[in-house]
Amino acid sequence: MNFSIIAENIGIYFEGLNNTIQLVSLALVIGFLMAVPLAVIRTSKNYLFSTPVRAYIYFFRGTPLLVQMFMIYYGLGQFELLKSTFLWTYLKEAYFCALLAFTLNTAAYTTEILRGAIEGTNYGEIEAAKSVGMSRLKMMQRIILPSAFRRALPAYSNEVIFMLHGSSLASVITIIDITGAARIINSRYYTPYEAFLTAALFYLTLTFMIVFLFKKLEYRWYAHLRRDDIA
């Protein structure tokens, strides 16, 4: 055991931490913003709208994140035509490729989580909304989505944690995230245990903070269910 190596090279872990936090939070925010309209379309009774969304979700839930990332990073680089367009300025960057893969992946899962929550809306609430003459859009905005978000919260906290752990794959396409930092240390000093244990501690800390954040959110959003006497 030689943790002095880690202490000397801790800077590289913080660089990795920075990249991991940036990638994951950007992917989660954009992914969530995509997932809300997608979930609404997914629950639409019109198959013309819901089928493409179904196909998208089926693809991204049906294939491993690593395969998606390789397809975007190495796969798209194969097409000469693409390389002459402006798209290449973005796709050239490993960072952008990872962000794209993560965003599309988390958006697919989040859409499914939200769909479940939307479909679980108590029908009485919808009838009540209809009886006062709300349009479908207004009903979504005022009645269905707010309660759906609340129901989706525990499942979504899982997705956030999975995304954090999934982000460790970024290290295979040259990005120095927390895992990437550990791989550099491991390869220079042949200390896999110390290198990856340190990475594990970083992930544990991040996960702890995510869990804490969701606990706070649940406390607020489930205020109506709170029973202080049995807490």
Place this chain on the structure above:
Amino acid sequence: MKRVLSKVNVFVLCVVGLVLAFTLSIDNVSAKEWKEVRIGTEGAYPPFNFTTPEGELAGFDIDIAKALCKAMNVKCVLVKQDWDGIIPALLAKKYDAVIASMSITDERKKSVAFAGKYYQTPAKFITKKGAVKEFSKETIKGKIVGVQRATIHDSYLTDNYGKDVEIKRYGSQDEAYLDLTAGRVDMLLADSVALDDGFLKKPEGKDYEFVGPDLTDKKWFGDGAGIAIRKEDKDLVDMFNKAIKAIRADGTYKQIQDKYFEFDVFGKE
């Protein structure tokens, strides 16, 4: 209560017995004669070791490994392992020796022993034709340079050019070639023969060329490629050293070399 205690005792005895049997059996293993040697290699470093379209391992390293096993009169089992885990997996006894173009360096000698060398070739940069006219620290400043993670080339680049260039580290040389042709990196640093045969001579490498001097600085590039073996297996180191001498003497080495190269890859004796 008494019966419970006795049950616990029996259980404890069983566990102790199992642990003892296990440690004894491990001792037996390490004291055995070498009838079978498991050899770890990477399979992504042409022409030294690569994976054929049929999924078989092939290349100079593989042929040398097979010849050495024949000379030692042992059964060879080849194990494929990604490069950045190749020493940890050796230490974890996933295999007994590494024949994968691994350079003998002081840094690695801290963790493993080496037999050989079995060949020695210099390292070099490659870049797009005409992209770097005169090679110097100034002319390559700010360029993105790709290198395979955990290699001598990685250490050399990090220590000498770490502040001048942006380094991208890859799991395998093949991935680095993909990104060079995709335009994601400007230059690569690797073994000159690997670069030449594995890339420049292929159709996708036609627009690229060597640049800069032959790099052989002993501090980073060591004493040529050797066979990494766990430090405690001293008998295996001797066996491999004798086997290298034997295949050099009986012409097997030259036969294998001529299959892949037009020049002497062994370097100085």
